[in-house]
Amino acid sequence: MGIKGLTKLIADEAPEAIKEHKVEHYNGRTVAVDASMAIYQFLIAIRHGSGGAAASQLTNEAGEVTSHIQGLFNRTIRMLASGIKPVFVFDGKPPTLKGGELDKRREKREKAESELKKAQEEANVEEQDRQSKRLVRAGKKESADCKKLLELMGVPWLEAPCEAEAQCAALAKIGKVYAVATEDTDTLTFATPRLLRNMTSAGDNPIKEIDYKKMLEGLGLTHAQFIDLCILMGCDYTSNIRGIGPKSALTLIKKYGDIEHVLENISKGKYQVPPEWLPRIKVRKPSSLPPSAPPSVSPVEEGDKAMPGDENACKTAEVDSKAGMEGEKEEGIKAAAIVAREVAPDEPAKSVEGEVMEMPAYVMARALFVQPEIHDPAELNFKWVEPNEAGLEAFLIDSLGFNPDRVKSGIAKLKASRGAMQQKRLDSFFKPSGSSSTSSTTLKRKEAPAAAKGKGKAKFGGKKK
């Protein structure tokens, strides 16, 4: 996940955008963290066995995996002890997109993944449980565990409608959080003003902070151009063009301004542009294809017509598998169209009367980055409260079998950090930090509910009609 090679490109082309700070520099600051990614990392990293090739994770007596809880507990304590106030943002998902190729690809991946595992697990009935765990990213069970843990620890969380990274970026943009801590460079594409890397590693080596504005200046791009750059370099939503890597992508965008014009200029040459990158018009009547419409693209020899499933592709896109509300869908397409128009105003006719234009994949990717589905960050308020000591002990010690001493030690650290936090609050009382000091309606634990509302059980097309 992320943009392929982006970190290196920034280091090479815009080094002034990266600065290193010690942890202390972030004392008292709030930081958004992609919880789902953290959970995933914990599940992978926290296992035992020799060398690093063992699959067994930490479990309680009942056999339930506890690796993610162990990891999150420690990491959260560490952050709070450093004076950093984290907000954990969960993926809402699925990253369902209303485009043909994207949907297809995602579903294929998911299906392949689950089928593979199913096949594996058919051999062993016991492991069917494990299959259910590792559904897509972090399973619902793991997320629920972590939400519960966070609430007991007095740490706020929320569930994004879709991608957590997009929600994190939105929070940072309006200053609800100071920065986003993540290893995922996708976050930059959502225009996070400050991205923190190495937040997780030990205290002595510094945190790397990437300043979005400086990065744009260093690269010499606008925000829209940066998004196009990321898409060209290779993002999660589209395939990339063979032969174009980070350097070429940057050069091309700088030269031509946006993907449309890049395509116009390179498609004549040797680059072989994947069919899903090209605007395709769905024509009922074959003869009505205007000569000007498809922007001079190299004739695709292998692509396009050869694909037997192609016709179905658009159908699949229309049909959509899941929760699919028509309104949402239309909204999405409309958004994509608007974006296209903005970026390429001088393009020849985008759509012909009566004909349906199929969006190129990059247009939809662009729409995803420009207008991601998020909760209005202005309506979200976070509060760090006293840890629920008894609840934590019951959950971690009694239910999960954690070592009582370690748990108590952790709680002690929580309380200590909380004391320090209060102190700081008093100190900075006279500084207008902009927090809604007296706005009475600071929600305590559930910012999420506003969030959780829309989702229900979209996962398996649940409703039988």
Add this chain to the structure above:
DNA sequence: AGTCTGTCTCAAGACGGG
């Protein structure tokens, strides 16, 4: 020369005792 692709390898969290 510079750039991109493919293949390979490795390590991935955090803690505390020694």
Add this chain to the structure above:
DNA sequence: CTATCTTGAGACAGACT
């Protein structure tokens, strides 16, 4: 009691412009 097996970033070779 035993086999278990992902993802991404870095190093390097090789092809291409």
Add this chain to the structure above:
DNA sequence: CCTGTCC
């Protein structure tokens, strides 16, 4: 710092 352990 290295290594085993956490559950």
